[in-house]
Amino acid sequence: MANKSISVIGAGSWGTALSIHLAKCGYKVNLWVYEKILCEQIKETKENAIFLPGFSLSKLIYPTNSLEEAIGKNDIILIVVPTNFIRNIVSMMAPFLNSSSVIINAGKGIEIDSLSLISDILKQTLPSKYKFATLSGPTFATEVARGDPSAIVAASEESEVSDLVKSIFSNSSLRVFTSNDPIGVQIGGALKNVMAITTGISDGLQFGHNARAAIITRGLVEITRIGTALGAKPETFSGLSGLGDLVLTCTGEHSRNRKFGIRVGQGEIPREVTNHMKVAVEGLLTLKSAHTLKTKLNIKAAIIDETYKIIYEAKSPQQALKDLMKVKTTSEFIGIKGI
Secondary structure, eight states: OOSOEEEEEOOSHHHHHHHHHHHHTTOEEEEEOSSHHHHHHHHHHSEETTTEEEEEOOTTEEEESOHHHHHTTOSEEEEOSOHHHHHHHHHHHGGGOOTTOEEEEOOOOBOTTTOOBHHHHHHHHSOTTSEEEEEESSOOHHHHHHTOOEEEEEEOSSHHHHHHHHHHHOBTTEEEEEESOHHHHHHHHHHHHHHHHHHHHHHHTTOOHHHHHHHHHHHHHHHHHHHHHTTOOGGGGGSIIIIIHHHHHHHOTTOHHHHHHHHHHTTOOHHHHHHTOSSOOHHHHHHHHHHHHHHHTTOOOHHHHHHHHHHHSOOOHHHHHHHHTTSOOOOTTTTTTOO
8 A cells, every 4th residue: 555544433442453453554543533522532641441441552543533634635444333323424424535445344233224234334325436345253352452363354345355455454463364245244243243142141041051052053043044145155154254253252251242141131121231331232233133134034033033022022031042942943954044
């Protein structure tokens, strides 16, 4: 890249971690911070104490509350904002984008009202002249910021775009693989958060490792059914953005979705749990989208069904997981690409 400068839109834990990583790769990072007070705090302390405490920000990272200033003359725009805000923020960004911009999405979710993937939102909101890519995989923000060995996937319909993203993000601590299946990569990244809530509920109920393994494995089947119905490639779900991200989020101690599920499994009311959490639980909105989507596609997804009933219909977690055990079983791989 001739211009070693990148725009990161969104200063949550993941956006901040990726900014730290990009600075280590030698890039100047314009980091857009939505909250004006937080932006000033980051400028003063060189730390995002709200979303990623304990990490000093490089001098190469320039926080700003202005989208116009954040984008500047940069061609590489990394978007890391919650899915329900993306459409509005991208619309606000549009007047400032350069004609050769490459838009990389690192968020995970499915828009509730439209059931659109983030790539669809970008294409619906921005001119077709721009290039689009998705970055996803089994990566906790704190470990990437720390420089722990990690692997991730850059997906795009155009191989030159995924190769470009690979070249930008690769260094000695982060291995970047490429994919030509952005649909599968996005579905895996979004729906694993739902399954992490379910495994958390099971863990909160102290149902043991057998139950957790069953939820992860059969959860992957449900994710694959939905993904392939939308045109994704089945093999994508056995990779980093599928099985890899699912295992990490369903078992890792840093998983917000799993932590939320544990507290629900221990008897807390879902709404009260979220009221006391500083950061968003992405899987909650995705659960709504997933439930609507699987119904629309006429796909059997018992785990999504029961988790939805726990969170949004006040069903007892104990009863929901007991009912999961009553679901009629068939040959293990029948219907993995459909109902």
